[in-house]
Amino acid sequence: MSATRLLVLGVVRMHGTAHGYQVRRELLSWSADRWAKVQPGSIYHALKKMADEGLLEQVEVAGAAKGPDRVAYRLTEQGHADFNLRLQRMLAEVNEGGDGYEFTAAVTFLPTLSRERAISLLGHRLTQLEGQYANAASLLEHGSGWGQPEHVNALYELWRLHVAADIEWTKDLIERLRAGEYVMGDDPDRSFGDPPDTAAPSPA
Template structure:
């Protein structure tokens, strides 16, 4: 699944109701086309697909002078469940692929939609996986050429170790910041980022 799915659900949820142009404008304002590889056309496709899956429902359809009608959507109960499942999955599961980094970025945007203790639990789970990946990558640096790889291939293993180490440092810092009470989370007083309007 793509980061676009979580981002679209999250923006619609955040606004209560939103039409495609509004979702697109919000995500482009966040530069999600760069850090989550969200293409403008994929936003409209995601809205239609999730409507057919009954994750979104039509709230209103307004005539728009000089252009197509604007259909505003809202999350269904199943849409709220899907939003939560994707958010939790993308925070907890380490995935070194490009899609994995896009999904993590999308999940971090909506991190405050979770209660603090839940977010911490998911991030600590991810940290355990990342630490294991780093140990595996370090083993390749230390022993890779003994398996018959050309010597210069070790540079790829160094890149992998350093990339994973950077994520590990960032995760440890984020966990510390959340444990210290940083950021308004779903169970804190006041409205957290991405919360549906009252």
């Protein structure tokens, strides 16, 4: 649910005001149903739930036909704060028991952050990944001596390889950011995911 919440908040933020069908169409055009397992029904549920929580507010759409797809939403001040906090936490923290959807959702809105903030958060993530790699390497070295079945080492090796790939990918993204790639939230041009209203709260 957390990945869906971030994506829904981000799309509404990006458009300024958006109704359920518009959010659904945007996310499906990104194939978010594949890489974040976002289902159409969960989008409408997230919109309603976050409106109940005060993160979104309903907006009257002049001349629009009645129905759930014509109820528009926009972020409240609390919604902007929740988006920024959720985005930064999902980028920085490695959820060992998670499915990875939260991180992929966060990367989608990476450009809404300042360049240095994005580098800092990814650096924090990198430190955690390096710790995971050391743990996996230790298990491979000593696993059998601790009474583990020998074939379980194959799983430790799979874990080590996954973490190694994640480390290299994260290092590459950090270097790209340092080299000035991508339009970020503190660059002169409008970055991906920025709200159309320049008066809206800026990313941390």
